[in-house]
Amino acid sequence: MNTPPRKAVVAAAALLTLSLLSACAKDEAGASLELTSALPDSVPSGTELRLGDPQLQSVIQASGLDKELTDAGVTVEWANISGGPKSIQAFRADKLDCSAVADIPSLFAAWTGTATKIVFQAVTIDPLKFPIYQLGVAPGVSVTSLADLRGKKIAYSAGQAQGALVLRVLQKAGLSQKDVTLVELTSNGDSYVTALGSKAVDVAPIAAANVKIYNAKYPGATAINTGIRDDASTLYCLTKSVEDADKAAALKAYVAVRTKALLWANEHPDEYAKAYYQDVQGLNEADAKDVVATDGNKGVPATWDNAIKRLQETADLLATEQNHEKLDVNTLVDRRFEKVQAEAAGAQVVTGDAA
Structure with a gap:
């Protein structure tokens, strides 16, 4: 019986190790999901989302809606990150799946080579009366x-x-x-x-x-006052996170819970003020309530058409004024989550000019 040379044995072992590591990495990442495929309903137990969403985090926890995430099999690693510069930096380091931002960061992510998708749209019910x-x-x-x-x-x-x-x-x-x-x-x-x-x-x-x-x-x-509508509010995610079947399923659950949390804050302004502005931002009770009063109620649009139209207008303006390439903003939104939001909001969806 011939014995394989030692070098061949070592090489074979190394290849086996790499194969096992690759298989594990693939399992951890979850199966690939086409952006045109339906969002999965079932979340594999322990699927983790890394979220920079501190304001809604506080609302979700104060309202008890975090239990819905746990029951759905979603584990959240919360990050104290929001806004464009920090979130894009975290995306590039692969430290974050999604972050709460206005609409501009998605444009700059695209212009600087970071692929993202908007999975959540929120509006202010009376945007000119309650400007950001x-x-x-x-x-x-x-x-x-x-x-x-x-x-x-x-x-x-x-x-x-x-x-x-x-x-x-x-x-x-x-x-x-x-x-x-x-x-x-x-x-x-x-x-x-x-x-x-x-x-x-x-x-x-x-x-x-x-x-x-x-x-x-x-x-x-x-x-x-500017007299200009400035209420764009989104959650945007790394495209590769949305293309991960496990994370996409978890995001479907999170978008539904986030919608409910947004509406809960409208109905519980004092609890919202305490949970975020007092306990997180450190304001006193009176100032926290004042801030919530100037925020105005938030809502979820029945359709994203108007939000996308406004985003395109902004993209065109920035392309002209800042010398960026023209951009079709439809490539930056994942409208599969539009229905998820609307269903979670139910009769409270926003229609008409406010949307």
Whole structure:
């Protein structure tokens, strides 16, 4: 009987090890799912989603809806990540499956080579009455209308919703970038408020919920409304996560639970204020309730048509103003989740102009 050479035995063992590792990795990742295939209903036990969704995380836990995820077999690894820059960085490092953002990050992910899909759309029921942002004006600076922006220094972040809003405001005012000075400044926490207070900029889009605090902190500070709808709210995910059958099934369950949590917050404003703005953001009870009152109720649109139309308009504007390639935003949304949301919302889906 011939004995194989030692090198051949070692090589065969190495190939077997690699095969086993590859098989394990494939099992862990789950079967591949075509983006045109129906979302699976059954979640393999222990399927994990890595989610950067801190606001809805607090609501899901406060409402007890986290039990529905557990019962569905979904395990969530929560990450304190939201917003475009941090989420795209986490996507590139493969540390995150999905993150809560406005609509702009999905565009910049595409423009910078990171494939993502929007799987959740939310709207504000009365978007012009309850804007996400107002234009904060530095103390001593006179801006009472959009026309007054001419010649002003405006805080600007190209890859964030605030940056897109600035461009839309200029467009509405009949101004161009040449008529103002755009000051590159990433909006991170209170950075825009601090820039206004120190007069590093004259104008900056700041969260409407923070205007009261801004005015109190800096005597002479003011703010004006933009008159522009800015309520886009999405959950976007790595495309490869949506193409993973196990994760896609888990996401189907999560989107349904997230929808219910959004509607629960409308019906339980005090509990919502405590769960997120007090316990997570550290506001006192009065300020937390004030913030929730300025948020306005959120809803789930019966159809994503209007949201996609608005996203396309924004993409076209940014392509022109920031020299990006033209983009068909239909490639960035996974409309299989549209029905999941609508069914979870039931009779509370939003129709008409608000959608």
